[in-house]
Amino acid sequence: MQYALTVTSPHVIDITCRIDQITGKTLDLQLPAWRPGRYELQHFAKNVRRFAVFDQDDRPLPVRKVTRDRWRVQLNGATSLRVDYDYFALVAGEHRLDAGSSYADPTHFWYVNPINLCIYADGRLNEPCSLTLDIPDHWDIACGLPREGRTLLASDYHALVDSPFIASDTLQAIRYEARGVACTVWIQGWHYYLPPSFDREQIIRDFTRFSEAQIDLFGEFPQPDYHFLTIVLPVAYYHGVEHRNSTVLVLGPEVETIDADGNKTADAAGLYTDLLGVASHELFHTWNVCRIRPAELLPYDYTRENYFTTCFVAEGITTYYGDLMLHRSGVFDDVAYQKELLVILKRHFEVAGRAALSLTESSWDLWLDGYVRGVPDRKVSVYHKGAIVSMMLDLYLRRKFANARSLDDVMRLLWQRFGKPFIGYTYDDYRAIVAEVAEEPMDWYFDTCITGNAPLEAPLNELLAFIGLHITRDADGLIVLS
Structure with missing residues (x-):
């Protein structure tokens, strides 16, 4: 399955999914009802506004919903499909952007959990997937997947939807190594919300220490690299979600004081403690849940x-x-x-x-x-x-x-x-x-x-x-x- 994502207006992600080697009379397309790491039904399909399917000759195909998040396509002899639909991503900064949601602004940044919006063809979860991003050339991409240019490559659907990403031109990357494992702390929002007292060298020292302590406990790390995808909001927030070789951390500072000019002073020490706490928790999940799984x-x-x-x-x-x-x-x-x-x-x-x-x-x-x-x-x-x-x-x-x-x-x-x-x-x-x-x-x-x-x-x-x-x-x- 090949996906392409485009954002032309705030919050709306346009998705094209191409599926080849189609056989049979019908094909069911499914959008996940929940995401691993949060054990409740979230019904992502409620954010899908339009949904259309075409064959290899761009002819529209009949499609109808058979459950709340499952579409059945009448193939009419089609050998490949193009599925066009859009997904309304949530608004940042209003307590609705969390470590399991998605956000998109064509001039600011994209933050996407593919499990929110990537459909899959029934019975084809184990096939390789790719996801191409229509983003400016100068934007960077933070993600645990390998990539070629602006295309993310996944071994199967499970790997794709377990690999969130941030794309922006203001991403900050702090790199360190722990027992031979290449680690990166990606931060979106540093320029806008983090106080100057945030110390890169302290982050490297502290993250290296707790990462090495965890690797020493198990004797090895399940992945060759790891990515902390951190989004800093202007409001108080604390949330993290684990993934196979990455985590999303969404944090916001508590405000300590407001001076005579109305300027807010953030609790930098408290924010950094929150960052350490949620980062250590989510890293431990790399073993416990991502691999040591019920x-x-x-x-x-x-x-x-x-x-x-x-x-x-x-x-x-x-x-x-x-x-x-x-x-x-x-x-x-x-x-x-x-x-x-x-x-x-x-x-x-x-x-x-x-x-x-x-x-x-x-x-x-x-x-x-x-x-x-x-x-x-x-x-x-x-x-x-x-x-x-x-x-x-x-x-x-x-x-x-x-x-x-x-x-x-x-x-x-x-x-x-x-x-x-x-x-x-x-x-x-x-x-x-x-x-x-x-x-x-x-x-x-x-x-x-x-x-x-x-x-x-x-x-x-x-x-x-x-x-x-x-x-x-x-x-x-x-x-x-x-």
Whole structure:
């Protein structure tokens, strides 16, 4: 499948898709209903305004919708197709541009997640794809895919839609190497929104340190290169999405003060801490999810919900390690790390500490209401509670084996047995690896922390004592870490 993208007016992306070697009487064309990394239906087809199909002689072909995001073409003897349609991309700077959406301005920049807008021919997901951008010659392109000129090349549809890109003439590129892996921090918006105190050399030092710490944990990196595609907004924002050899990070500063002339002063230190936190989290996903993937998600079915119970592994462990790697590598000192840990503790215990659903149930219900607050005391966050129970397992193993074993050993076994061969793990597989590392069944852990909904303050404090920490509640019932 060959795609060409053009932007002639703000927010509207014109797409042409060419599909060759067509046979049969009909062909179904599908647009994904969701995107990996966000386990909810997002119905991208609602942004498609026009849709037309032509044969190799430019004759229009009959086409009709058969589902909300699936079109059936009557081929009438066609041997190749040209599909012309447009996609209305979201508006930047209004809390609608996030790390999973798209934006296009012909005079400013393009930011595209191909999964939002690239259809595919039924049964042809594994064929090579190309995507050509109609952009000015002097614009740069930030993307994890190889390219020839302005054409991005993908081994198959899965690779294409797992490779977002930014195209602009104001992209900033900060390059470094970590254990032989070529890494680039791309920043769109530096010129407009980032304060002068942002230090390129500090970014190189800090990103190198946490990248090397993560590579050292697993012993290898799954890809030859990696790209942090960063968009800085003028409003407070924090979001990231993982991809096979890249991530999109969308950030915006909190405003500290407004002087007498009405000038806003951004919280540069807070913005940089946010950048480090989300970048470390998303890099860890290169192993955990992009390769160490739940069996239910391998391969992805883009047409419907992909239910699974192990998002506490996919997101909870990643949330725990994101900040832990910053601490282990020396980017965060003890004070900075405990500050981030307290945020996670407060978000769970002050919001969902008495929730009815377990982690496995809340993982399943991501597809129902996992990304909104929902009714009180119903579900837990697979990110926050998932990170807390990951820390509890890590501390339990370290205490039992005098720091000779830890959650690191669990992750390395997951990588060697499931991630590296890329075969997908089940809940039972994860449980068996934990038992193997712990040299005991660990029923208490899974019954209490994973499939149960009992309050965790007491067992957590028992394990926090191993590192000299303790959580309590103040007079207002708020969590305090000391």
